[in-house]
Amino acid sequence: MSAWKKLGSEAIGDFRIFKLLRERFVSPRTGAEVQAVIADSGDWVNVVALTHDDRIVLIRQFRFGTEQVTLEIPGGIIDPGEAPLFAAQRELLEETGYRADSWQELGAVEPNPAFMRNRLHCFVARGCQRVADQAQDPGEAISVELRPFREVDGLVASGEIRHALVIVALHLLALAGPRSSVVEQP
Amino acid sequence: MSAWKKLGSEAIGDFRIFKLLRERFVSPRTGAEVQAVIADSGDWVNVVALTHDDRIVLIRQFRFGTEQVTLEIPGGIIDPGEAPLFAAQRELLEETGYRADSWQELGAVEPNPAFMRNRLHCFVARGCQRVADQAQDPGEAISVELRPFREVDGLVASGEIRHALVIVALHLLALAGPRSSVVEQP
Numbered sequence: 001m002s003a004w005k006k007l008g009s010e011a012i013g014d015f016r017i018f019k020l021l022r023e024r025f026v027s028p029r030t031g032a033e034v035q036a037v038i039a040d041s042g043d044w045v046n047v048v049a050l051t052h053d054d055r056i057v058l059i060r061q062f063r064f065g066t067e068q069v070t071l072e073i074p075g076g077i078i079d080p081g082e083a084p085l086f087a088a089q090r091e092l093l094e095e096t097g098y099r100a101d102s103w104q105e106l107g108a109v110e111p112n113p114a115f116m117r118n119r120l121h122c123f124v125a126r127g128c129q130r131v132a133d134q135a136q137d138p139g140e141a142i143s144v145e146l147r148p149f150r151e152v153d154g155l156v157a158s159g160e161i162r163h164a165l166v167i168v169a170l171h172l173l174a175l176a177g178p179r180s181s182v183v184e185q186p
Numbered sequence: 187m188s189a190w191k192k193l194g195s196e197a198i199g200d201f202r203i204f205k206l207l208r209e210r211f212v213s214p215r216t217g218a219e220v221q222a223v224i225a226d227s228g229d230w231v232n233v234v235a236l237t238h239d240d241r242i243v244l245i246r247q248f249r250f251g252t253e254q255v256t257l258e259i260p261g262g263i264i265d266p267g268e269a270p271l272f273a274a275q276r277e278l279l280e281e282t283g284y285r286a287d288s289w290q291e292l293g294a295v296e297p298n299p300a301f302m303r304n305r306l307h308c309f310v311a312r313g314c315q316r317v318a319d320q321a322q323d324p325g326e327a328i329s330v331e332l333r334p335f336r337e338v339d340g341l342v343a344s345g346e347i348r349h350a351l352v353i354v355a356l357h358l359l360a361l362a363g364p365r366s367s368v369v370e371q372p
Contacts, residue, residue: 001246001255001329012199015223017301020206025250032324036250037201039225060187063299064211064222069187070299107343109350111298113249113256115203120350138218143187157293157361164295164306164354171357175343 002028009038017041017077018116037115044111044120045088046075046169049098049128055146057098057128058161062141071145071155072163084108084121092125094135096144101127106172111165122169124176188214195224203227203263204302227304230297231274232261232351234310234359235284241332243282243314244347248327257331257341258349270294270307278311280321282330287313292358297351308355310362 004025012020018041025034049057056073063070074095078087085103092098106122136142147155152170155161190211198206204227211220235243242259249256260281264273271289278284292308322328333341338356341347 001248001327003253003255004248004250004327006253012201015198015206017223020201023250025248027324027327029322029327030324034250034325037203038251062187062190062211064190064209064220065224065301065303066296066299067189067192067303068299069189070296107345107348109348109353110252110256111350113252113254113349115251117251117253136215138213138216139220141187141190141213141215153361156357159293162293162295163299164297164350167295167354167357168350171342171353171360174357174360175339 004028004034007033012037039116041077041116041118042080043078043084043108043118044075044165045078045084045091046073046120046122046165047088047092048073048106048122048124048169048173049092049096049100050124050126050149051128051146054149056149056152057092057096058145058147059095060143060145070163071161073166073169075165078121085123088121088123088125092128093132095140095142097130097132097134098125098128098144099131100125100129104176106169106176109168109172120165120168122172124173190214190220193219198223223301225302227263227302228266229264229270229294229304230261230306230351231264231270231277232259232306232308232355233274233278234259234292234308234355235278235282235286235314236310236312236335237314237332240335242335242338243278243284244331244333245281246329246331256349257347259352259355261351264307271309274307274309274311278314279318281326281328283316283318283320284311284314284330285317286311286315290362292355292362295354295358306351306354308358310359 007024018039193210204225
């Protein structure tokens with residue numbers, strides 16, 4: 001199973017959250033030339049944020065893609081030059097006003113390798129406490145909601161949490177071994 | 187937490203795997219008008235396909251988004267008018283040549299509610315057996331790989347499986363209760 005040779009890449013447009021590229025590849029199996037449309041975006045982060053009393057910090061917001069209000073974990077786009085951990089700490093603070101005692105990276109996954117070029121870094125943040133007001137831009141309307149962490153599996157099973165990338169972070173947390181790579185928040 | 191009013195929707199382009207829309211919404215919090223770019227795609231399916239001897243049917247293929255060879259479960263786009271279950275059975279057969287004794291829908295999730303309008307239906311297929319050759323189009327080069335199902339958590343933890351939507355299906359399978367909604371394959 002070998003890589004396909006890329007014949008060319010052409011910018012189609014810049015849509016703020018991603019640039020669209022049209023690329024041409026040649027199949028090592030058939031020699032056929034295939035055109036692919038690629039969404040090229042910065043990497044993303046999300047955070048399973050847990051309080052001292054085993055609650056998870058969730059956010060509720062209207063999402064333009066599905067035109068529905070969703071229940072999610074905090075997250076967002078890593079700014080250019082920003083470290084994933086710093087972006088996760090920033091997004092947690094901005095979206096919820098919470099800050100954590102300790103952070104652990106759970107792993108990095110590919111949101112959709114078929115047509116997206118970016119990665120998602122998932123974190124768990126422990127010992128979260130509210131230290132500030134939310135800092136939302138005019139295009140956001142986020143409400144914060146704490147739920148006992150033991151209810152999370154039920155929220156996924158019932159479809160109340162249905163954002164794929166949130167479910168991925170919960171899965172990586174379930175698989176996480178001993179807290180070997182805990183980073184104290186500076 | 188209420189829905190945002192949509193002021194307008196304009197087609198930007200049709201890129202085969204999705205149409206791109208530019209839509210305008212008004213914030214119920216600030217009254218601000220926000221522009222969003224939406225990828226409008228058909229719904230997707232994927233399948234955790236298990237054999238009688240507790241192996242999982244995986245596929246390895248080059249992905250144009252990440253420009254890497256990935257290890258995934260079978261899946262694809264639901265054809266217009268096609269039922270999700272039928273699409274899952276079709277994709278499993280086309281991509282791997284396998285057919286299952288029984289099927290169970292694990293749930294439907296949103297691949298990315300921020301900018302994608304579609305859903306992903308996840309299935310588990312049990313009692314899978316190879317009944318045909320793969321039926322790949324010229325733009326596919328897929329190899330089939332069976333692994334003991336007990337190794338799957340390790341494949342995710344090591345990053346060998348890193349496609350977010352594959353990990354979601356594995357999580358829904360882990361959460362699935364008794365096999366109440368098993369459908370015998372017609």
